[in-house]
Amino acid sequence: MQITPDLQPELGLSVTEAARRAQILSATIATIADLGYRKTSFARIKERAGLSSTRIIGYHFGNKAGLMQAVVTTALDIKQKFALELADGTTDRATMLRAMIESEVRFLRDYPECVQVLREVAANADDPEGWSVSGPLLEGFRIGQFERILRQGQQEGAFGEFQPDVVARTIAHAIDGAAAAFTADPSLDLDRYGRELADLFERTTAPRS
Template structure:
């Protein structure tokens, strides 16, 4: 956010900042990426284009704030629940379920972010390596503790992220979908995949 004062933004500035992010999400969701001008977003937020450009130097900067806000909110939502999980198995189940459930709780923000990332050459999401690394470490810790079997943590982490990232588009395109069933099945699929071979063989028999 661009401010003429030095130091941290005031409460009023933070509120206006959030108002503009919310308005951008609403306009993109309703009217589409191409129609979401700064002027239209400002009107949606009940302010002027000049005020919007006081807080954000360009539409791209505002769009980056929309994307960053989603990832920051998601990270907080995830962290609170992962901290409550004790074992590697519980943490993996929590990781998958909370990622997918977060999408169902914030459909407009997720959809607007997807439109921005698909259409903008200057706005970027969190780097894939940043998303994969903690998941890979979780899988490795489960292997080290003996909870998980032998598999490639990198490939498995990438597969889990593919399911999560793909669900964002699928959920939005299929609002009639039983999301809770999807979430439970996705978690169960990967929990079976990481089991030690001895447990998998026992289940099969």
């Protein structure tokens, strides 16, 4: 599944410019997902996008940092939209936790390049100076989401006793584990994996009977 960023991601861009940006962005994401961040150079992106010169990338994004910034923004955008579509009205904490875990894994199934790219860029976000979306920040955001739910659930008595920060971080890394497994073996049944993961953390967080 190819990532096709919206043609009008930001206001004030002409149609052609937005199209070019989308074209380059798409090629960049594909390249990172394919070869990893390290081997992703302007030259490689140029080839994949069928551009005549690498210069045009710098023209549209100013910088390598600017390009990566845009890549992250795009990927995060896609993820958010995906999450919104899946969101149901449950307020039961245990059900919510299960939904979040399964949603993450399903996103991995539907947009593996997105997940890959987010990981790659976050892991190598120490190169330049002016990144507004740094690796730790990204990670912290994701963990924070889980931690909040866990704490609320504990207060409401929906969960048992455990340290929310540790469990939250473990959930996040468990999902990374799913991504790693899927990368290593694309035939992996992610639905099963997601269910199993949700079960796992259900048992872990269940209140003492």
